[in-house]
Amino acid sequence: MEKESKIKLVYLGYYSRKEIKKTIFEFCKKRETIPKYYDFFGKRPDRLEYEDDVYNLAKKGATSFHCSQELWGNPLNIKTEKNLNELREGWDFLIDIDSKYFDYAKISAKIIINALKFHGIRNFGIKFSGSKGFHIIIPWKAFPEEYDGVKTKNMFPEWPRIIAKYLQEEFIKKNLESYIEKNAKEDSPKEIFYLPTNEKALEGFFYEFVCEKCKTKITSFFDKKTKKRVFKCSVCKGLIKKIKEEKIYFSPDKKFNSIKNKEMFKEKINNQKDLNCVDLVLVAPRHLFRTPYSLHEKTSLCSCVLEEKDLENFSPNDAKPENIKIKNFYPIAKEEEAKKLLINALDWEKRKEKKDYTLKEKKEIDLSGIKIDESYFPPTILKILQGIKEDGRKRALTILLSFFVSLNLSKEYIEEKINEWNKKNYQPLKEGYINSQISWFLKNKRLPPNYDRSIYKELGVLEETEGFKNPINYTISKILKKELQIKNNKKIK
Numbered sequence: 001m002e003k004e005s006k007i008k009l010v011y012l013g014y015y016s017r018k019e020i021k022k023t024i025f026e027f028c029k030k031r032e033t034i035p036k037y038y039d040f041f042g043k044r045p046d047r048l049e050y051e052d053d054v055y056n057l058a059k060k061g062a063t064s065f066h067c068s069q070e071l072w073g074n075p076l077n078i079k080t081e082k083n084l085n086e087l088r089e090g091w092d093f094l095i096d097i098d099s100k101y102f103d104y105a106k107i108s109a110k111i112i113i114n115a116l117k118f119h120g121i122r123n124f125g126i127k128f129s130g131s132k133g134f135h136i137i138i139p140w141k142a143f144p145e146e147y148d149g150v151k152t153k154n155m156f157p158e159w160p161r162i163i164a165k166y167l168q169e170e171f172i173k174k175n176l177e178s179y180i181e182k183n184a185k186e187d188s189p190k191e192i193f194y195l196p197t198n199e200k201a202l203e204g205f206f207y208e209f210v211c212e213k214c215k216t217k218i219t220s221f222f223d224k225k226t227k228k229r230v231f232k233c234s235v236c237k238g239l240i241k242k243i244k245e246e247k248i249y250f251s252p253d254k255k256f257n258s259i260k261n262k263e264m265f266k267e268k269i270n271n272q273k274d275l276n277c278v279d280l281v282l283v284a285p286r287h288l289f290r291t292p293y294s295l296h297e298k299t300s301l302c303s304c305v306l307e308e309k310d311l312e313n314f315s316p317n318d319a320k321p322e323n324i325k326i327k328n329f330y331p332i333a334k335e336e337e338a339k340k341l342l343i344n345a346l347d348w349e350k351r352k353e354k355k356d357y358t359l360k361e362k363k364e365i366d367l368s369g370i371k372i373d374e375s376y377f378p379p380t381i382l383k384i385l386q387g388i389k390e391d392g393r394k395r396a397l398t399i400l401l402s403f404f405v406s407l408n409l410s411k412e413y414i415e416e417k418i419n420e421w422n423k424k425n426y427q428p429l430k431e432g433y434i435n436s437q438i439s440w441f442l443k444n445k446r447l448p449p450n451y452d453r454s455i456y457k458e459l460g461v462l463e464e465t466e467g468f469k470n471p472i473n474y475t476i477s478k479i480l481k482k483e484l485q486i487k488n489n490k491k492i493k
Contacts, residue, residue, distance in 0.1 A: 007038070007063055007300045014295060014302075014321045015058035023293050023326055025051040028067045030089065032075040034288060035062035038297055044286075045078040064295050066288035069094050070156060071140060084285060090140035091156045092330075093338070094289060095164055098133035102316070105133040107179055108172050109311060112136055115171040119341040125329040126311065128319050130296030130303040134311075135289060139330060142338035152342075157284050157391075159342065165454060166345035192258070193268045194251045201249035206259050213238030221248070221257060284391045292329040295321065305329045372407055376482075378474035380451070383461040385417070387424025392459045397429065399455070399471075401441040402448040406472050414438060447472055 014020060028048050035042045035057045042062070048054065054065065071090045072078065078087060095112065099105040109126065113136070116124055125137040143152050152159065192201040209218045211233035218233075218240060233240050249258040249265050258265040290296065290303045301319040305327040317323070374382065381403055384396050400421065404414045415438060422428045449455050450469050456462040468474040 007295060007297055010300060010321055011063050011295055012058055015062075016055050019326050020293055021051050021054040024048070024054050024065055024291050027292055027330060028065070030071045030073075030075070031067040032070070032072060032078065032286065032288070033065060033067040033291070035060075036064045036066060036297070037061045038063045041066070041288075045075050047075045063297050065291045066294070067291050068286060068288055069160070070286065078286070085154045088153055088156065090143075090153045091160065092140050093138040093143070093160050093163060095136050095167065096129065096133065096289065097136070098129070098131075100132065102132055104176065104180065106311060106314070108176060109134045109136065111172050111175045112167055113308060113311075115167055116341070119338070119344065121337050121341060123331040123333040123337065125292075125305065125331055126308065127292050127303055127305045127329050128301070128314070128316070130290055130294070130301050130319065131299055134306075135303075137329065138338050138341075139333040141335060142333035143342060144336045144339050147339070147342060147346075157287075159346070161458075162349045163341060163345040166348045168454075170348065190267050192249045192265055194249075194256070195264050195266055197252065199252050201258070201265055202252060202254065204248050204250050204257065206244075206246045206248045206257075207242055208244035209240040210243050211236060211238050211240045216240075221259075287391075293324070293326070372409060372475070372479070376475045376478045378468070378471045380456060380461050381471055384459070385421050385424075387421065387426070388459070389426050393425050393427070393429050395455055396459055396461075397434070397437055399448050401437060402446050403471050403475075405441045405445050406447055407475065411438070411442060414442075 025048050031047070032045050033048050034044055034046055038061070042057075048065075057065075068075070069092050070084075070088050071092070072087050073089055074087070078084070097105050097108045097112065099108065113124070113126070116136075116138070121138060121142065123139065123142065125135075125139075127135050127137075129135055145152055192203075193199065194201045205222045207220045207222065209220070210216070211218075214233060214236040216233055216235050232238070246259075250256065251264065256264055292303055292305050294303050295301070296303060299316070300321070301316055302321050302324050304319045304324045306314060307327065374385075377385075381400070384400060388396050397418070400418065401414070404417065418434060418438065422434060448471050451462070451471075452469070468477065
């Protein structure tokens with residue numbers, strides 16, 4: 001209530017200012033624009049018809065304004081997903097940088113600005129989000145109208161999402177990691193990493209035993225803490241007891257451990273969460289972002305525009321409504337100045353897909369004769385099967401089909417499962433599209449994305465992975481354990 005009271009003291013007078021009304025209105029032309037009434041949004045679709053709409057909506061309780069990345073001929077004609085490509089005239093590329101540490105967000109913004117310049121982009125806008133981060137925008141005019149025979153305007157949100165991933169993986173993570181390690185926060189979690197691959201090490205235990213009878217000493221390594229306290233000696237069959245227990249670490253492939261290879265393991269800041277500073281949620285159909293110079297309900301600060309030279313010394317206090325000065329967030333871009341960025345991002349995605357998804361024959365496991373049902377599926381796949389409640393049906397379908405096909409499940413089973421899933425979605429995909437995708441995946445076997453790919457986070461389905469890199473690894477591990485149990489039971493009988 002304190003935050004709500006604070007913004008209610010300033011928003012009405014703030015939105016009555018002529019320069020604020022004009023700036024918000026001019027930016028929102030051709031954009032779907034929705035007022036927010038502190039904790040809920042107005043109806044959709046909607047737009048600002050006149051400059052004074054800003055103040056008139058504020059008088060009705062609007063505390064902020066949010067608009068689309070997509071540019072429309074008439075936003076009021078947006079009714080369903082069916083006509084989006086027909087109505088869409090283009091889209092701006094907007095990237096949302098956010099982190100629980102404000103200085104990390106600031107460093108990320110600088111990294112992205114340098115990345116844009118590296119790709120020949122000089123005309124971009126920067127603004128404070130109003131809370132913990134920044135928004136950077138590249139105008140639609142900077143992108144080619146068509147690339148590789150495809151109209152760019154129709155490739156929303158696919159292409160901007162790929163560009164954001166490319167910037168995140170190839171620029172932010174590679175440059176921010178060293179900064180975080182040098183300027184680690186007191187509450188930053190530290191964990192043991194396997195240095196050759198820079199992956200989190202697996203925990204395990206080292207034990208030393210001694211035979212009470214012949215005094216033979218035995219050492220063993222275990223993935224988990226052993227519950228057995230007494231074993232039989234392999235030399236004299238006498239009883240052996242545990243005399244030493246030490247926590248150790250294994251490489252992800254379990255070939256190396258910290259007892260014999262200390263130099264391969266090191267305690268480092270686990271900065272994975274802080275490295276995920278690029279928020280891809282904004283890159284979605286009809287998703288809205290806070291307009292420049294709109295207030296933020298939680299902070300009562302203004303989403304003000306910055307120049308690049310202001311970024312270094314910028315403080316959230318500079319965004320107090322009484323301190324702001326109007327600057328242009330939407331520069332005049334040169335035609336196709338972002339073409340190099342688009343091409344590099346799409347090429348990067350193709351290389352990554354080929355590396356991540358292609359199944360190698362020598363790594364395939366014979367699953368013939370094994371009856372596979374949902375009890376073997378990982379939590380993430382089970383959550384997807386419950387249906388998609390908002391944007392992401394096609395990406396979810398890709399995960400499910402690659403998962404099912406990789407397990408050599410029958411066409412009949414796949415069709416039945418996918419049709420059941422499709423009925424649970426907020427809006428079912430067309431039957432023709434479903435059938436064509438099933439047919440394609442049956443001919444082109446590929447692994448589902450690894451758990452570290454952002455697609456699971458974007459869909460809101462990321463669950464406990466239990467240490468596995470891929471949904472297939474999870475399932476195969478459960479299958480092998482079950483098969484081993486069956487064999488052991490047969491031996492006992």
